[in-house]
Amino acid sequence: MTTVGAAVAALERAYPPGLAESWDAVGLVCGDPADELTRVLVCVDPTQSTVDEAVANGAQLVVAHHPLLLKGVHGVPADTPKGALVHKMVRNGVALFCAHTNADSADPGVSDALAEAIGLTVTGPLNPNADGKTGIGRIGELSEAEPFAVFVERVAEALPYTEGGVRAAGDPNRPIKRVAVSGGAGDSYLTVATEAGVDAFVTADLRHHPASEHTALPGAPALVDVAHWASEWPWCGQAAAVLRAALGGTVTVDVSIRRTDPWTAQAAGAPSRTGRFTG
Numbered sequence: 001m002t003t004v005g006a007a008v009a010a011l012e013r014a015y016p017p018g019l020a021e022s023w024d025a026v027g028l029v030c031g032d033p034a035d036e037l038t039r040v041l042v043c044v045d046p047t048q049s050t051v052d053e054a055v056a057n058g059a060q061l062v063v064a065h066h067p068l069l070l071k072g073v074h075g076v077p078a079d080t081p082k083g084a085l086v087h088k089m090v091r092n093g094v095a096l097f098c099a100h101t102n103a104d105s106a107d108p109g110v111s112d113a114l115a116e117a118i119g120l121t122v123t124g125p126l127n128p129n130a131d132g133k134t135g136i137g138r139i140g141e142l143s144e145a146e147p148f149a150v151f152v153e154r155v156a157e158a159l160p161y162t163e164g165g166v167r168a169a170g171d172p173n174r175p176i177k178r179v180a181v182s183g184g185a186g187d188s189y190l191t192v193a194t195e196a197g198v199d200a201f202v203t204a205d206l207r208h209h210p211a212s213e214h215t216a217l218p219g220a221p222a223l224v225d226v227a228h229w230a231s232e233w234p235w236c237g238q239a240a241a242v243l244r245a246a247l248g249g250t251v252t253v254d255v256s257i258r259r260t261d262p263w264t265a266q267a268a269g270a271p272s273r274t275g276r277f278t279g
């Protein structure tokens, strides 16, 4: 019999908790390691939608990238959104395991999955730890240089659709070969990406001021800003492969097909509203 604990052990070998940032909250959130495990769901966000998906699938374990309870709590009453989620999981015999910044930093980790999805061959971390192998972000290379406009289309094709789409900042003809990627919010790695001398930086949650100040710097990489969820979703397949390899044929491992990007609509506006402005 395979147990929840066996899956947790396999995940902690791939994503050692010691790699997590000091402020993070990773590991088993709820559930009994001794419980029998026949089915797992891997997702980015532990939300009502993905927990419903797990229950519908008959899973006994949700493996999520984002923590459910990052900040300290005094209770989990069922009349709060997160408390209700904990109750639903416990009542349905579903455990929750989170691998957050430990999965970002691990080799391979979240940004390796993002790089692979885009078609990059990874050469090393963007912001390496002392071992030179783990750390946040990755640098990788395309087999051949291509114009930035083509590269932006490549990124959009590689990742799941979101309403926010893919935004880009840079010369559409700029040749792109060496690329930095960082799954999730990447504002704080703009300087590191510039120092790395890459042609483009793919990340998520870039804001107005950091992005506009960055693009004014000489030699700064072109920017590709994707949805946070989309940037981390390729990791689900990587974590599922870790479980399949460790637990053999004893457990069915599903990757969530629920889109948990919080943005549900986009309005571009009519050209008449925007036509009088120029770049």
Ligand SMILES: [Zn+2]
Pocket: 066, 183, 184, 185, 228, 232
């Ligand atoms: Zn994230």
